[in-house]
Amino acid sequence: MTLSDRLSQLPLPIICAPMFLVSTPKLVIECCKSGVVGSFPALNVRPQEKLDEWITDIKSALDEFKTSNPEQVVAPFAVNQVVHPSNSRLAADQAIIAKHQVPLVITSQGNPSDIVEQVHSWGGQVFHDVIKVSHAKKAISAGVDGLILVTAGAGGHGGTLNPFAFVREVRSFWDGPIILAGGINDGFGIKAAQSLGADMVYMGTRFIATQEAQVDQDYKNMLIKCAIEDIVFSDHFTGVHANYLIPSLERVGINVQDLISKGKVDLDLGNTNFWTDIWSAGHGVGGINDIPSIQELTNKLLADYKTAAML
Ligand SMILES: Cc1cc2nc3c(=O)[nH]c(=O)nc-3n(C[C@H](O)[C@H](O)[C@H](O)COP(=O)(O)O)c2cc1C
Incomplete structure (x- = not known):
């Protein structure tokens, strides 16, 4: 089955966004088991040599889960590569990603052309992070398969563009997958993103306040209060x-x-x-009032998404 087919069969169109120091194999595995694409920045793995171990662990945990739960939809996982020339680990990390034929590579901050060529050689896809229309056009020329539009209010290095205007403008020249990022934390936001013309959403902050996220408990509590x-x-x-x-x-x-x-x-x-x-954290923090397990969170997201679809 192609990656596009696998993504179209997910119960919810969500990528749990790669987050520096937050994304771990545990978070990725639990997301994928719940039908959410799990991802992590390669730069989270230190020392660099451990990347092989992280990907091996993720693949074997998901294979084992699939074998014992053949009816369950298990989402693919993704690795985020910073393609800026300042990333001295890029080639070494990419060699491990190639060895494992990672299905989805998310690139950010630079020109993804070389990565696109490699990832396509094993049938994988590349989604590229953009905060401007000019970046989106360059990424399309580089041959990427999907565009992640990081808009105002996103956690981490957020963009500044309004999501309504950004999605509509990119949709006027791009028919491929659009993944919308910024302040989305419930099923209503997911449905709204699709109404705008996005195919999937990126959710970061919401997944930090989950049982499986291995961050300081005070961080999770602060997300609830803020x-x-x-x-x-x-x-x-x-x-x-x-x-x-x-x-x-x-x-x-x-x-x-x-x-x-x-x-x-x-x-x-x-x-x-x-x-x-x-x-x-992103602007969606006001809607975070609990620290559920990822399965509880996805159940709630799905219920809200269905309610939003009936409005
Ligand atoms: C703590 C934190 C760390 C992040 N680190 C990265 C990163 O290393 N690479 C990256 O591409 N995006 C990073 N992001 C941005 C997310 O991938 C994503 O764009 C963002 O979380 C989406 O907005 P939301 O948090 O409002 O859902 C980070 C976000 C957060 C909250």
Whole structure:
């Protein structure tokens, strides 16, 4: 069965987005078992040599599950590759991805042409992350199979474009798969994305507040307590704009009013580990009120999705 066929048979059109320091084999496996495409950034694997082990573990856990649950739809998994020239591990990680013939490779931050050629050689597909229409056009020229439109309010390095306008403009010149990302955390958002013309959605933040996510419990609790006004979009910490949970900045002594008014803070952040001490989330955080298992979450997403379809 082709990857496109497998994706079209999923109970819900969801990719659990790759998240730096958050995505683990456990999260990926449990997502795939629940019919959600699980993914992880190759850069989460340290040292690099362990990538082989991660992919082997994911494949064998899913094969075992399929054998004992032949009726269950098991989703494919994806690995995210940063294709920017600054990624010194790209070739080594890609060799492991090729060895395992990973079905779906998600590329970000650069030109995916070389990866596209390789992945197509084993019948896999490449979806590329974009935040601008010009990036989408370049990715299409590079031969990608799908476009992930990262819009305003997405967790991590969010975009700035409005999802309504972005999807409609890309749909005017691209017939292939569109995956919409940014603040989507329930079945109503999934249905709305499809109404706009997207084929699938990318959901990141919602999956951090699950039993299986191996992150600090305080991070999960903060997601429950926070709402959209607790998110700030700043390029001060990494040089690239990202959405952060304000209480996680305050925890390490950052004056958020200074950050908002001056765009920077004078505090010496020398000992602060970005992404481990300071936490990211998308605008959808206000809709997160619990920490379910991934199976409970997907059951709820499916129920809401069906309700939304009847509206
Ligand atoms: C904590 C965190 C880490 C992330 N790390 C990455 C990453 O390493 N690579 C990537 O392509 N996207 C990364 N993202 C962005 C997600 O892949 C996705 O675009 C985003 O989570 C979708 O928006 P949502 O969180 O509002 O659902 C990250 C997002 C979060 C919340």
